[in-house]
Amino acid sequence: MLTLIILLTLAAPLHVDGDGLRMPAIYTDHMVLQRDRSLTIRGEARAGEAITVRIRGQERTAHTDAQGHWAVTLDAMPADTGLTLRIATPTRTISYTDVAVGDVWLCSGQSNMAFPVSGIDPAERSCLRAFAQTRPAVRFYLMQPSRIPFAEVWGPAMLDSLNRLQYFLPARWQPCDERSVSSFSAIATAFARRLQASTDVPIGLILNAVDGAPLEAWIDPETLAKASPDMLRKQPTNALIHPWTRTRIALNLRRATSPDQRHPYQPAYLFDAGLRPLCGYPMRGVLWYQGESNAHDTAAYAHFFPLLVSGWRRHLGDPRMPFLFVQLSATEKPNWGPFRDMQRRLPGRIPACYMAISADRGDSLNIHYPHKLDVGERLARLALRYVLGYADVIAEGPSIERATLRGRTVTLHLRPAEGLHTSDGLPPRTFELAGTDGRFHPAQATIIRQGVCVYTPLVARPCHVRYAWPSFNRANLIGRADLPLSTFQLPVLPDPLAGIIPWAKD
Template sequence: MKKGLLYLLVVCQMAFGHSVELRAQAALKLAPAFSDHMVLQRDQPIVIHGTAPAGEKVAVSFSGKTQSAAADDGGKWKVVFSAKRSGGPLQVRVSSGGNELLVNDVLIGDVWLCSGQSNMDFALKNAVGGKDEVAAGHFSPNIRLLKYASTAPGGNVAWDPAMLEKVNRSEVYRGEWKTADAASVAAFSAVGYYFGKQIVAETGVPIGLIQVALGGSPTESWIDSATLAQDGRFAGMLHDWRHSPQVMEWVKQRGGENTLRATSPTQRHTFMPGYNFKAGIAPFTAFPVKGVIWYQGESNVHDVALHAALFEKLVTSWRKHWNAALPFYFVQLSSIDRPHWPEFRDSQRQLALRIAGTGMAVSHDLGDSLDVHPTRKMEIGVRLAKLALHDVYGKKITASGPVLRKAYRDGQSIMLHFGSARALRTLDDKPLQGFELLTTDGRRFAADAAIHRKTISITVPPNLKVTSVLYAYQPFSRANLCNEARLPASTFSISIPKSDL
């Protein structure tokens, strides 16, 4: 009898605990994008969403109006308010079943997503001039920061069982909106911060920056698994990514080190295909944004063609998930003394020309021959901002460096004509360097190049059969061509038809 009562008591306790857990899981919540000090996207319908007990009515009050919705069977709810112009501060009030949530100090402006790997994650406090920027304390109240950061330890660390389980549940990212102050700015992406600072200075529009970046992460981890599965080009990385030749060796090695203590045969990792989309990006796809800035590629440089396919898929899939033709501005990899980087930079240049609504900030002039994390981030953020200011905000500025338009022969010279320049010059006011000639037998020669306003002339030595002109094609390059705005020209290669030379 006593055993029966004891058993019944244990069962009741377990049931009670389970019901408490279910109620906790179903409690009224807002999605991760919503917290004090947030920015809502202007000029687009304002979508406010979250979770509540299934079937429960949720009322949301915002800017003098109230909208209601019932949580669906999965506990999800959303309401939509009409678009608003920039302004604030405002308050969001959410109530359901006697519970109430308040979101204070809400601005209406433009929201930019800042994503990629370690060079986007690179904190302002570690950048050249970053400590001075923080110490000066001149932070705009119109800049708001949401660092949605991974809690999984980086580096050669074997994750403990609790972290391994958290990774399996896709619960590694955390963060909330903050105003710009010394602490929040110092820890935020240097590239993202300088981008937002420049936009605010030029437009006066409140800018919200959402940082979702993870050091070492490959491109495929930021694309949803269903999209990857629909394209046969990526089949080799989906089922056993840790042993796939399509995945960079370093990425696979780090994955093995972090999961060394795993006991589950289906253990997940933050570098695996689709992971960072599900855990870090999907929570924001119902949250309207103005556009994306992206700094990534170091973990895909081993296969230039595969990266090109992945990057194009990344852009098109994110636009599909947000149901918007998002402007997408990205950073070309810098120069460093490693193989494949010139070809990768040239591929990125071609991607910017091929994919509509994108733009590329050149960075080879800011590279470090030995360090994959160059520290001059202010210039990168400003260059990205110039692209957005020109394309999105309609500013009549020079937004990029010289862009190669055509090449032709003129006697014993090759002539290269550039756009996005009123007059060509060099970054350091020294003689032009960085041009090479590639011959039919695969040899490379430094080219004798000269500037003629918007054209470069290259003298070809007699009897030299040239197939291509290369620029900034050394892994670590000191190429110095720029335009009147001192914005550098990209790494490029261009073929010279046999009929010409």
Template sequence: MERIRPCLFTFLLWLIGCSVLPAAIRLPEVLTDHMVLQRQQSVPIWGWAEPGERVSVSFRGQLLETTADEAGHWLVRLAPMPASAEQAVMTVNGENTIRLTDILVGEVWLCTGQSNMQWRLLESDGGQEAITAADYPEVRLFNVSREVAFKRKTGKLAVWERCSPATVPEFSGVGYFFGLELYRRLGIPIGLINSSYGGSQAEAWTPHEYLDASDELRPCIEREAIWEAERPRVRADFERAKAEWESAAATARERGERVPREPRVPDALRDYRIAGSIYYNMIEPLIPFAIRGTVWYQGESNEERAEQYELLLTTMIRSWRERWGQGDFPFGIVQLPNFRAEAEQPQDLAWSHLRDRQRQVARKVEGTGLIVTIDIGEADDIHPTNKLDVGLRLSRWALREVYGYELLAGGPVFERAVYRKDRVILYFTEVGNGLATTDGGPLQEFAIAGADQQWVWAEATIRGRRKVIVRAEAVARPQAVRYAFNNNPRRPNLTNETGLPASPFRTDEWPGPTHGKR
């Protein structure tokens, strides 16, 4: 106890000093030199100061003043501004002065999700060439650090940087290709925020109160209590397994043998698996920084609860929109790609159901869009390295749905089914000049089932601009149709004039293999 007293005395002196000296104005880490501010909408600028302290913000001819509240928080809102590549200075005045330089006004997008969004440009197909050419001073990057957010390493959460060969290699490949195409098409400054975490589940990106308000989603929170009780045992077991692996690996290397696989870190020991954890550490610090919208590539880690995912993702989107307080901002969803081995017969597996839940969210939630990647995955790798096409498809969606370009956002979209005796008539939207196949051959990957829910391959034919007729001799009274519903469909060839694929879909609502899992 005696050893603690000097520290306590020093701490009390520090508290007294804090009560006497005025607190310096501070800004959140997302407000730095080189940032891009969102054009054409009100832009919050906020921070902390001594309670009651007067604060002023000046930027591009605007001068705003406010007073810090009882907790020391303050916020002003810049009036909407047009895009500008002219470098500008922001000055924040109070008891001290903060001067931010080289600020542009343009379009700001949040790029987020798990490992396929985290995947670095350096590791992507064509990445080295893209890095060499990455001299775009009007594109700015803000790469949120997982190490600072979760491992409490010293340093900033992130800083805004100009896009250059030196700054872009560690940035998201999908995010970079998406933003670069927007820059080329729009011709105005682009700000990209990458906040992604490999292996994460959607509940980790969602605030607790939104999960707790749903009986279906509350188990996402309750799992943490179970993990907390089990964590000492799990940690001991893992450390023992890790030590055994290290010994076996060393022996294998000495003998020139294959090194065994390293033990997987249990979920109970992964902070980023905890419900709400990534939201509080990597999203909340960004709010209410003005953005145009979000592009989201996640879902792989929720496969085991695929049928819960529609509600979970819908809830997450709603929570972000409500917390940001700028309306239903656009939300682009990258659908899971083809993955794992091809199968000769129709399947009914969780990966495909997760894809379908993503489709349902994009169909039902206002301001969302689905980016289909069923043709650019890799059978033996959950991390396909073709990030260019994903980014380009995201930008195509944004150009159409957000910026009003007259183009098709992607492939044809299933609309409805009409059942006629031994056949099913499927109707599609977004067909352009008409439905087609990518290879010029007959339609593939359509399956049909009767009341017995037994799936068989079907014959499918395009009729007119927007109809497909589906039938199978083995099914006299069809009850449902599915398209490209296997994990890795062999030839999903339904398209329109864009050559881009139609999303896998189903007309039924029959329970899938993860039904009831929460």
């Protein structure tokens, strides 16, 4: 059984005053501890002092070492609520009440993950507020940034707090209710709502997403030092960092006097300030929605995202921690078609990594599309099927396996092909074919038994096929449970029964 260690991560050195019993900041009333895993709880107290930990009939004792550190390991616990965790020295007791044991999920990335319930479509907002009114066994831990990097110049106090890694405001676990849900992530709340309907297990959601945050800000410095040392050393001119990001950093830090001044968007900063304090806290998995700030460089994201996943798993103490991410939606931004296609391929490269599609919920003019409910529920379907073992849950829509040519018609082989239909009852659209010249042309598409047939008279010998490629599009092919087909681009292969090589010359 995996033992997850709850680490005490403090920016300042140990100071023991009075009784000196100290616990990690994430320990508060209403917290959720991960079920079904042994837990090693660590804290600090005066050197040589006896420590007793009690919860749910278990009692463990330890003594602090010469530096004041102590640790006890609890047996795995099943899902439960209404517990009290007591940690005591001979002279002081800290009691955490209304503790739950369930599944803890870290919700991270940038603004679409952070986007609150209060800002979404009114009908969806009413749905999530109605859920919160039932007082479900869901708890929120909101790590709120002290300031979003808007277009403004920051003063000395803000700059000093950044250098101290004090970017996130102090947080406490809160029960999900009509008040707390309004400011919490809509996608994460929709995710918890769907899980609760199926599992009836307490859910803990930790939210540390930051508006506009680039991928590199979330990668640990040790990984970056090995994979891309120039990213740490040459930040103002590094082409891997989006020009918009570099410009915003320069504006916010205009009054900085130190060449080592830090910023939330700088490589490794959010890992140090927002992930490292959580390292070792027991979690079931990660929900990730990010990429808008990196869509300018598809190849770089394909390289660095697996490094982020492996680094987080290493630091969080679970080498196969499930990573559930949202593919970019559809909006009028450059390069999003190729970026979505790159994201489609990531689960094939990263174990225990799964993708939810959001392109059919996008908005042509608004990167923060208001329809978040389906996205959260799609993440929950992935969690139910692949993490929690609900084999009967349909977790994904059809996926493309290959494209073959017979005559001038391309057959797209989809898995699964059962239940294919369109979201609006119209013929499938946004399919394109290209010949040897590489120029793509709109193509007609027809649903067949094994997938879709695609044809256009404008391409004599199709060599490539793609779907939902424009950054914003109105693609409409869906499968079982109305889950959509992803953006893709593929070469067309010869049909082995036809003996045709599509790229052969006359």
